[in-house]
Amino acid sequence: MTDTVAPKYYAGPAGGWGSLKGISRVLARELATPGIAETLMRQNKAKGYMCSACAWGKPVRPHVFEFCENGAKSTIWDLTHDRCTPEFFAKHTVTELLQWRDYDLEMQGRLTAPLRYDPISDRYVACDWEDAFAGIAAELKALDPKSVVFYASGKASLETSYLYALCARLYGSNNLPDSSNMCHETTSVSLKKVIGTPVGTCLLEDFARCDAIFYFGQNPATNSGRFLHPLQEAVKRGCKIIVFNPVREKGLMEFVNPQNPMEMLTGHGTDLAHMYLQVKPGGDIAALMGLCKHVLTVDEARRRAGAPGVLDDDFIAEHTRGFDAFATAARAADWREIETISGLRRTDLEAAAHVYMAAERVIGVYGMGLTQHVHGSQCIAMLINLLLMRGNIGRPGTGISPVRGHSNVQGQRTVGISEKPELVPLDWLAQRFDFEPPRDKGLNTVEACEGIRDGSVRGFISLGGNFVRAIPEQGAMEEAWQKQAITVYIATKLNRSHLVHGRASWLLPCLARSEEDLQEGGPQAVTIEDSFSHIHGSIGTRKPASTHLRSESAIVAGIAKALLPPHPRWRWDEWIADYARVRDLIEETYPDQFRSFNQRMFDAGGFYRGNHARERIWETDSGKAEFTCPSVMSALGVGTAPGRYHLITMRSNDQFNTTIYGFSDRLRGLEGSRMILLIGPNDMAREGLCAGDVVSLVSDAGDDVHRQVSGLMVTPFDLPAGCLGGYYPEMNPLIPLWYHDEASKTPASKSVPVRIQRKPI
Structure with missing residues (x-):
């Protein structure tokens, strides 16, 4: 019976024709805008376009096709012909859209105009940019800056990241978590x-x-x-x-x-x-x-x-x-x-x-x-x-x-997006910009969620990402989320987070990295940092999805100008007119790492900002590399027990982070629904389960809080005894907010304690 069932398996290799078919399927569905082939040929090459998916390095001598299956999907996804216009929101209330699948929300295409949430109609309605900036500023001025979180997803450029962190600190907040809080x-x-x-x-x-x-x-x-x-x-x-x-x-x-x-x-x-x-x-x-x-x-x-x-x-x-x-x-x-x-x-x-x-x-x-x-x-x-x-x-x-995951998640930390004041040259910033920056520790992702839940966080600005979907305790967090005074989302496409809003909320559409960024000083380039600490320039050339779009940097500057008083050293208009001036600021702030920034940004393979440990210079407390003795032999926070499993959350082959491109997990031999439970055949037999049974998972973290994900189809898979697998973010409701790495507070998503619950007969 179940002890002899064959686990799901993919007989083919990674890469090969399967990879090309995966790209072709998304390309055919999205009917990407003209020029997609030219963009892919420039992808991850010097003076080209830097992929907005992962942060893998860009070689000095690139391949003819220097992109992978998921990198191509990401580019095609950005350059879709579909448009999510104000007319779409006029047809659907936010309450209605909350019932849609994540995939179907993003399939509406690129956002085309700034939007403001209207509580009377329960809809997002079009507004102009200046009204949006003024409304956001008015709400933020009424709040204690320490109650506002400035989150960054990990895709924004070094230029945008620097300005975003500066804006937050000029406002008075060190609450600058980013997506690395959830992974690295x-x-x-x-x-x-x-x-x-x-x-x-x-x-x-x-x-x-x-x-x-x-x-x-x-x-x-x-x-x-x-x-x-x-x-x-x-x-x-x-x-x-x-x-x-x-x-x-x-x-x-x-x-x-x-x-x-x-x-x-x-x-x-x-x-x-x-x-x-x-x-x-x-x-x-x-x-x-x-x-x-x-x-x-x-x-x-x-x-x-x-x-x-x-x-x-x-x-x-x-x-x-x-x-x-x-x-x-x-x-x-x-x-x-x-x-x-x-x-x-x-x-x-x-x-x-x-x-x-x-x-x-x-x-x-x-x-x-x-x-x-x-x-x-x-x-x-x-x-x-x-x-x-x-x-x-x-x-x-x-x-x-x-x-690393997101394309610039490492670089954002490098140029100041950090809740830890000791990692940022605050004294230099104070002198250069003539202000007193906040010196207290800001909130990381878990602490921001705790603050939202207890009401101490009153506002949330999101530079990209799908934060509400990516975090633990999804159900409880969504309920608490809507008690905030203000939420602001800077995004290219609609996702679930945008529908879980504060009392006042704005949805601000931005350019994709592959699109031309035309400012007063002419076409602009941006930069990112890869996993190997190399800095790369990126130039977008595609026609923007809408004439109403603004760059992420311009949106940040627009909020800052409306929010902050005029100051001769805060030159937002000049910085946006020419991003080279922002790179000059980055070089002034971090001179050892960004020497001759503007001159080197298009070096083949990127320029290296250095790493002292590579030179055997150890910047530890002792000045030496440290051997350490582990205090435990198991990395689990909740140990093994009869009937308890440990769940691994995973991404599919048709996915990047919370973005779902489709429902094919080809490389694991899985197709169709994402609501599946992967389990070893021997554990299936022990539980008396058959392939295709529908079950629930319930939390077994020992804190007496009921957490459950239902409607999971049992799927045999090659896993160690006591191990289960399921997709992220669908399984996130099972992860307690307190269940995280002890030192970093990164959610412990690779060993979630759960039990299998069968449907009542």
Whole structure:
């Protein structure tokens, strides 16, 4: 019966004809505006258009087609022929639209005119820009600035981000969370503590020199498709990839390069993973401890035999602190506990450790499979422990490489979007702009949600994104959201967040990055930062979707001019007329990182803003790279118990963040509904379930709060025992707001404690 059911599986590779068909399907549906082919050919190239999807690096010598399936979908999605006009809103109340699917809302196309919520008709109605700015300013002036949140989604340019952060601080608010709070804030906190930098140390060229890649909790085929090219090239020259992931993702197993005619003709690609270890949710600390323990065991055995050890003694002595304490903890770790918590066999972990020891140069790669746990910071610190043991940071072909999501989420933090005042040069800003900036810590995403729920947050400005849909506790948060005095949304398309509004609300349509940005000084370019700390210029050339659209920078400046008093140093009109003046401000504010900004912004491959940890300069409290001892072996916040499962929230192949392009999760062999529950066949049998049964998931976090997602179709899938899978953001109502990484408050979306509840018969 259910114990013999075959799990869903996709027999093809990542890439190949499937990828081209996925792009073609979206292109045919969207009937994108003329010039889409020219835009795709310029995508991610010097003096071209920088993709608005992921933050993967842009090579010095790009491929002919330097875009992936999801990157192409993102561009096509922006350049759709569909228009969401004021006439659309005249036909539908907000209450009615709240019943629509997320996909159907975005399928209405590009927003074309500024809109104001009218509570009498329960509709968004057209307004002109100056009235919108005046209305927003009047509402904000009536509020305590510390009660207003300025959120950024991670797509806005460096220029817009700098002006947005400046506007918030001139107003008096340090409440500047961004989307990294929901995904990679754990990286920023953990890496800063142990190696002194909040970002990765690798460059794109390191992947051409490494001998092994230890790869944790990230799916390149769906989230960073262009990463598959350097992975394939690395394997072909002999690099070994060791994957730790509860889900067997095709993007880490087999890749057919769509730009290789022979591979496309034959369908034969490259097997990527040398070992694929399906670690249990929360089991990464234990798995890494097992690797480190075996490295120490082999090192000691070799030294006893009179042979050279495997540790980099000189590096450890000169550049690190805390090794002895860590080594003692690793030696004392119990193999039975390691196997139980990780779900992996000792022999497999030892085999992976031998790959590590045999490699001269090793890179550690990870995604949200490490960051989104209650003890995610300790997961990252353990990966750093492994790398430090053999000096695998600060040499070519080595390092730590977190894979970021949104195209400029790292760059926004670089130029001042941060709720942490210690990360921003406030003294310099005070002198340059003649004001006293707020010095108190602002609100991060979780704290902003807590403030909305308790009523202390009275206003919310959103620079892009779909915040209400992306956060935990969706049901409770939507109810609390509407108690705010004001909400403002800067966006290209309609999404659910825009319909969950405050007492006063405005919806302000902006240009897409691929569209021409024409200001008083002529056509403008913008810049973004990729995951490798390289800065790239981007020029949009497509005709805007509407003559009423304004750039994100112009919208921010419009709000600022209406909100703030005139001041000779606050030159909003000049800054918008020529974005080069904003880049001059960025260079003045961060001179070490943005030297000759305007002159270098179109360098092929981007210009590098530097990373001291890559030079083995450790800006930690001790001045050394830190070995740390984990306080727990499991990253779970709520442990295992009979009948309790841990849910992983996942994105589909037809999705980027909360944007749903369609209902095909091709690379997992799943089609159709997103309301599915992925479960291992043995767990299905244990629960007495059959494929196609409809069940609910209920929270099992132990706080007596009822959280539930219903209408989930049971779908057999290859997952570790006790692990369930479901789609983000549909599963977000099951995540408690308090269930987050202890150090960074990143929601723990990769190990949500739940129980399966069958429908009453």
